Amino acid sequence: xxxxxxxxxxxxxxxxxxxxxxxxxxxxxxxxxxxxxxxxxxxxxxxxxxxxxxxxxxxxxxxxxxxxxxxxxxxxxxxxxxxxxxxxxxxxxxxxxxxxxxxxxxxxxxxxxxxxxxxxxxxxxxxxxxxxxxxxxxxxxxxxxxxxxxxxxxxxxxxxxxxxxxxxxxxxxxxxxxxxxxxxxxxxxxxxxxxxxxxxxxxxxxxxxxxxxxxxxxxxxxxxxxxxxxxxxxxxxxxxxxxxxxxxxxxxxxxxxxxxxxxxxxxxxxxxxxxx
Numbered sequence: 001x002x003x004x005x006x007x008x009x010x011x012x013x014x015x016x017x018x019x020x021x022x023x024x025x026x027x028x029x030x031x032x033x034x035x036x037x038x039x040x041x042x043x044x045x046x047x048x049x050x051x052x053x054x055x056x057x058x059x060x061x062x063x064x065x066x067x068x069x070x071x072x073x074x075x076x077x078x079x080x081x082x083x084x085x086x087x088x089x090x091x092x093x094x095x096x097x098x099x100x101x102x103x104x105x106x107x108x109x110x111x112x113x114x115x116x117x118x119x120x121x122x123x124x125x126x127x128x129x130x131x132x133x134x135x136x137x138x139x140x141x142x143x144x145x146x147x148x149x150x151x152x153x154x155x156x157x158x159x160x161x162x163x164x165x166x167x168x169x170x171x172x173x174x175x176x177x178x179x180x181x182x183x184x185x186x187x188x189x190x191x192x193x194x195x196x197x198x199x200x201x202x203x204x205x206x207x208x209x210x211x212x213x214x215x216x217x218x219x220x221x222x223x224x225x226x227x228x229x230x231x232x233x234x235x236x237x238x239x240x241x242x243x244x245x246x247x248x249x250x251x252x253x254x255x256x257x258x259x260x261x262x263x264x265x266x267x268x269x270x271x272x273x274x275x276x
Contacts, residue, residue: 132172137178
């Protein structure tokens with residue numbers, strides 16, 4: 001059985017980070033090991049959330065795993081909240097990444113701005129972590145900070161996307177995937193570049209009328225689980241993009257649906273069927 005370790009926070013209510021990564025990767029038939037970086041009562045969309053930092057537990061967890069001789073087919077980083085956690089993620093790669101595929105989702109910005117508590121110096125350190133990965137999957141805002149280029153919210157063309165992808169792989173990873181790309185009205189998806197093969201791939205699904213917190217984590221988790229299941233890069237990108245669309249669709253079908261996250265649980269049968 002394949003095994004992925006993912007390092008990110010736990011939001012006890014909110015359908016993001018580890019609370020989506022663990023069930024989605026498991027549903028895909030891959031063992032999910034976790035390193036929790038912090039525990040929050042809810043995700044940060046809510047006011048007055050509680051926060052407990054777990055940075056001090058990360059190194060002891062890795063030391064114990066080393067003693068036990070654990071190995072992983074994939075390593076996946078989500079939200080990392082400090083420079084120290086970036087360094088610990090790099091140490092995780094060094095200790096356990098020799099025979100692993102490494103995915104860095106540089107969760108640090110959206111809608112043209114960095115998350116609260118982050119600055120350009122943090123983005124520069126995240127860029128160094130991206131350079132140690134096999135695959136990175138930023139959105140356009142994150143890409144702009146990683147590359148020190150102006151953020152373009154809309155009106156960009158395919159040439160701009162391809163040039164941005166090339167610059168992202170110049171950071172060190174072989175494959176870069178830009179998420180949340182729209183080159184025509186009503187379509188939203190991904191655009192990927194494999195530097196080694198000098199090959200581009202794009203895939204889109206229907207852009208639905210409402211956006212939700214946590215869909216990026218759902219996309220990354222379902223993509224990486226499918227990839228580690230040997231579904232291939234392009235098929236894994238299709239599966240993840242369609243699964244997120246299905247999650248939003250089933251959520252909007254519920255008249256009194258919540259606003260803090262999608263009903264990804266109800267769409268898991270769709271994901272399992274897509275995986276075959």
